[in-house]
Amino acid sequence: MHEMSIALSIVDAVEAKAREEGAGRISGVDLLIGKLAGIEPESLKFCFSSASKGTLAEDAVLAIDEPEGIGECGECGMRFPVTFYYAECPECRSLRIKIVSGEEFLIQSITIEEEGE
Amino acid sequence: MCDTCGCSADGGAVLRKPGESDYHVHVTPETEEHTHHHAGEEHHDHDHGHNHHHHEGTSRKIMLEQDVLQKNNLLAERNRGYFEARNILALNFLSSPGSGKTSLLEKIIPLLQQRFPVAVIEGDQQTTNDADRIHALGVPVIQINTGSGCHLDALMVNRAVKELDLQNNSLLCIENVGNLVCPALFDLGEALKVVIISVTEGDDKPLKYPTMFHEADLCLLNKIDLQPYVEFDVAKCRENAMRVNHHIEWFEVSVKTGEGLAVFQEWLEKRLLHH
Incomplete structure (x- = not known):
C-alpha cells in the first residue's frame, strides 16, 4: 500500500504551495499518472481523502x-x-523496447480558493 | 503514543540497534533529532513581503508540474552524492518475504569483508531479528522498523546512515522490506537494485511484478538446489526477466549450498574496485 505514503506526500506538496500562495483552501488537485507508473488511481483517491483530513486539501477533488504507455523499438524505431x-x-518482433510515455507521475496544478483572511 | 519512549509520535519509522535495547530513534521529516512535535503543527505566519489580494470565494489555478516523488527523489540524490564522494557502493536488496535476502547477506558478507568494509541497513515492519543475524557477523548494522510502512524511503536511509559509522571505499547493503511491489518506486540513493527470487516461487514472477524487475539492475535466482523438487523452469524465468528488462544481470545461486556465489562475489568485487 504505497499509495498511502504517496497520498501523504501529495498533501504535503500541495499544502506547501497553497500556503505560499496564501490560499484559504484547496478545491482541486490535478495529477498526471501514466498507466505504467505503478500507481492505482482508485486506491490513491481513497488514501488521499483520509490523508487530507484536517489540511487545506480536505475535500479537494482529485482529477487524474x-x-x-508508448514504447519505442530499439531496432526499427517504431512507436506503438x-x-x-x-x-x-509489432513490426520487427524485437524486445528491445524503450518506454517513452506512460511513466509520468506529476502534480500538474492545484485550484485554490482565496477565502477572506 | 510510542510504546518505547512514551512520546507522542505515532506511526512512522523507528531505528534500532541489536544489543542496545535503549537505542531508539524516530525518523521524522522536520528535524534530525527525535522530537516531540509533528510536521503540520507549525504554521508559516511570516510575511512574504508582498501583498496577496484576497477575494471572497474566488478560485485560482496554479501550475506546479512537480514530480509527486520529488521530495524522496531529491533526498535520494543527496544520499547518492554522499555515497559517491566516499566511494561507498550502496546496494538495495529487494524480494518477496522469504526469498533469502538476509541469508544471502549472511553468506556473502564474511567473504567480502576480508577485502572491503561492509555495513548493513535492515528494513522490516517489526523486530530486530534480521539485524541480530547480521550483528552476529560483527559488521555495523542498523534496523529500520517501518511500523505499518511497506517500503524503505530515502529519508529513513538518510537518517540510518547518520547512525552508522560508514567507512570510505566500503560496501553498504540495504535490505528493503520484503515486498515486490512498493519498494520499486522509492529511490534510496543506491547505486544498484538487486532483486532476488527463489525457485519455490513462480517462474512468471517477473511478468507478475514487472515494475520491480524493470527497475532492477541485477537478478539473483536463489535456492537452485531445490530445483529438482519444484515445478520451476529456470530458462523460462530468465527469459521472462529479460522481456521486462533486457539490461538485467542474471545470477543463479544457492545460498544454502554456496553454488554460484563465487560468480556473484567476483562481480561485486569488480564493481567495488571500479565503481
Whole structure:
C-alpha cells in the first residue's frame, strides 16, 4: 500500500504551495499518472481523502489524467502502445523496447480558493 | 503514543540497534533529532513581503508540474552524492518475504569483508531479528522498523546512515522490506537494485511484478538446489526477466549450498574496485 505514503506526500506538496500562495483552501488537485507508473488511481483517491483530513486539501477533488504507455523499438524505431513493460515490437518482433510515455507521475496544478483572511 | 519512549509520535519509522535495547530513534521529516512535535503543527505566519489580494470565494489555478516523488527523489540524490564522494557502493536488496535476502547477506558478507568494509541497513515492519543475524557477523548494522510502512524511503536511509559509522571505499547493503511491489518506486540513493527470487516461487514472477524487475539492475535466482523438487523452469524465468528488462544481470545461486556465489562475489568485487 504505497499509495498511502504517496497520498501523504501529495498533501504535503500541495499544502506547501497553497500556503505560499496564501490560499484559504484547496478545491482541486490535478495529477498526471501514466498507466505504467505503478500507481492505482482508485486506491490513491481513497488514501488521499483520509490523508487530507484536517489540511487545506480536505475535500479537494482529485482529477487524474492517465496517459497511455508508448514504447519505442530499439531496432526499427517504431512507436506503438504498450500496456506492460514486456512489450514486443509489432513490426520487427524485437524486445528491445524503450518506454517513452506512460511513466509520468506529476502534480500538474492545484485550484485554490482565496477565502477572506 | 510510542510504546518505547512514551512520546507522542505515532506511526512512522523507528531505528534500532541489536544489543542496545535503549537505542531508539524516530525518523521524522522536520528535524534530525527525535522530537516531540509533528510536521503540520507549525504554521508559516511570516510575511512574504508582498501583498496577496484576497477575494471572497474566488478560485485560482496554479501550475506546479512537480514530480509527486520529488521530495524522496531529491533526498535520494543527496544520499547518492554522499555515497559517491566516499566511494561507498550502496546496494538495495529487494524480494518477496522469504526469498533469502538476509541469508544471502549472511553468506556473502564474511567473504567480502576480508577485502572491503561492509555495513548493513535492515528494513522490516517489526523486530530486530534480521539485524541480530547480521550483528552476529560483527559488521555495523542498523534496523529500520517501518511500523505499518511497506517500503524503505530515502529519508529513513538518510537518517540510518547518520547512525552508522560508514567507512570510505566500503560496501553498504540495504535490505528493503520484503515486498515486490512498493519498494520499486522509492529511490534510496543506491547505486544498484538487486532483486532476488527463489525457485519455490513462480517462474512468471517477473511478468507478475514487472515494475520491480524493470527497475532492477541485477537478478539473483536463489535456492537452485531445490530445483529438482519444484515445478520451476529456470530458462523460462530468465527469459521472462529479460522481456521486462533486457539490461538485467542474471545470477543463479544457492545460498544454502554456496553454488554460484563465487560468480556473484567476483562481480561485486569488480564493481567495488571500479565503481
